[in-house]
Amino acid sequence: MIKGEQIYEGKAKKVFATDDPGLLIVSYKDDATAFNGLKRGTIEGKGIINNKMSNALMRMLRKRGIPTHFVEELGERDTLVKKVEIVPLEVIVRNISAGSFSKRYGVDEGLVFSEPTIEFSYKNDALGDPLINDCHALALGLVSREELEEIKRLAFEINGVLKDFWTSCGVTLVDFKLEFGRLPDGSIVLADEISPDTCRLWDSETGKKLDKDRFRRDLGGVEDAYREIMARAEQGLGEVK
Numbered sequence: 001m002i003k004g005e006q007i008y009e010g011k012a013k014k015v016f017a018t019d020d021p022g023l024l025i026v027s028y029k030d031d032a033t034a035f036n037g038l039k040r041g042t043i044e045g046k047g048i049i050n051n052k053m054s055n056a057l058m059r060m061l062r063k064r065g066i067p068t069h070f071v072e073e074l075g076e077r078d079t080l081v082k083k084v085e086i087v088p089l090e091v092i093v094r095n096i097s098a099g100s101f102s103k104r105y106g107v108d109e110g111l112v113f114s115e116p117t118i119e120f121s122y123k124n125d126a127l128g129d130p131l132i133n134d135c136h137a138l139a140l141g142l143v144s145r146e147e148l149e150e151i152k153r154l155a156f157e158i159n160g161v162l163k164d165f166w167t168s169c170g171v172t173l174v175d176f177k178l179e180f181g182r183l184p185d186g187s188i189v190l191a192d193e194i195s196p197d198t199c200r201l202w203d204s205e206t207g208k209k210l211d212k213d214r215f216r217r218d219l220g221g222v223e224d225a226y227r228e229i230m231a232r233a234e235q236g237l238g239e240v241k
């Protein structure tokens, strides 16, 4: 597979063309941002960890029948994926209150929900990714009703698989963000990444944060936390095999 010209650079990844028009290469960077790019930094080794972890989780989800964009890991930072048209929604699933949910509704972090909840943000940096409801997403033509239902169904199914996996690693999956894309045939697949950048992961015993909140909130030990969560995942994956 030939790594062609760079066609996009995001906050945490670069995207390259390949010699197959239906495939792209994503390359994970160590760059970290928060608060819509206002806070910037580097988390050494993050790109390597996120690439490896996201691919392992995508493989696990694929085995459970979840359609994904993942094709093949090409290198420590590079992965071959199917080219999709990204649905401009950030899909957030929560099992426990934290972050913007706690702030918006005035509740402490750590409230365990009786059932998982979901919300959408409109993926639009200029607007600061505002919260959006189903009807608004339909009114703006971001997604069809059928696609929205499929995205919700997949998101909750993914939550079930990931929650069980992280529990087996001694880690609590608090919440996470997903993105979905459309293949040329119109079908919806899981895209983007699943990593400590996009999930809240707390040690089940101590509650220690093992995710990007250490960077967002200046908690220190950021690189160590990324290494620790990767080691936990590898332990869990070893047991799954």
Ligand code: TMP
Pocket: 092, 098, 099, 100, 101, 175, 176, 177, 197, 198, 199, 200
């Ligand atoms: P929030 O509580 O700040 O809305 O974040 C919910 C989840 O989404 C959390 O696991 C972190 C993740 N997330 C992203 O992946 N990208 C983002 O830009 C934001 C704001 C959150």
